[in-house]
Amino acid sequence: MRILWGCVALAVIAPLVGLFVLIMIPVWRDNARLDDLYERVLAHPLPPNSRDVFLMDRDVTFGKNLVGGSGSYCDYRVRITLQTALTPQEIRRHYDNAVIPGAESKVMISLYFGEDGDGGGRRVIVEAYDSHNWDGDWRCY
Structure with missing residues (x-):
């Protein structure tokens, strides 16, 4: 009787586990892509006279169509905040030449500049954005 119940339990649980794995494989893949993008953004050299002091x-971020629009796209965004002594033009020049690989092409970089601080530095928000067509992750459908 125990063997019968074990077989019944296995017959019910095994398909559920298989379905769970099939659904989660794209999620795990996209999570790994986001982690890799984060590491590549952090590995890119900072502009001269700049520091990444705002770790908090x-x-x-990962999600569907983070910048708007329609369609089923998986979008990745990594944002860091720097303190720099450089001008906005110098920062733009540094990141215009940046080549950070994304899932399908190089990432797009957006810069947002704050006011000059008391210590002579300026805050700069660097956003690295990447996207690819939907490939099975339910969070992007």
């Missing part, structure tokens, strides 16, 4: 301002 780092933001890593």
Whole structure:
């Protein structure tokens, strides 16, 4: 009788586990892509006279159409905040030449500049954005 119940339990649980794995494989893959993008953004050299001192301002986001629009796209965004002594033009020049690989092409970088601080530095928010067509992750459908 125990063997029968064990077989019945296995017959019910095994398909559920298989379905769970099939649904989660794209999620795990996209989570790994986001982690890799985060590491590549952090590995990119900072502009001269700049520091990444606002660790609590780092933001890593994944979702569908983060910048708007329609369609089924998986979007990744990594945001870091720097303190720099450089001008906005110098920062733009540094990041215009940046080549950070994304899932399908190089990432797009947006810069947002704050006012000059008391210490002579300026805050700069650097956003690295990447996207790819939907490939099975239910969070992007």
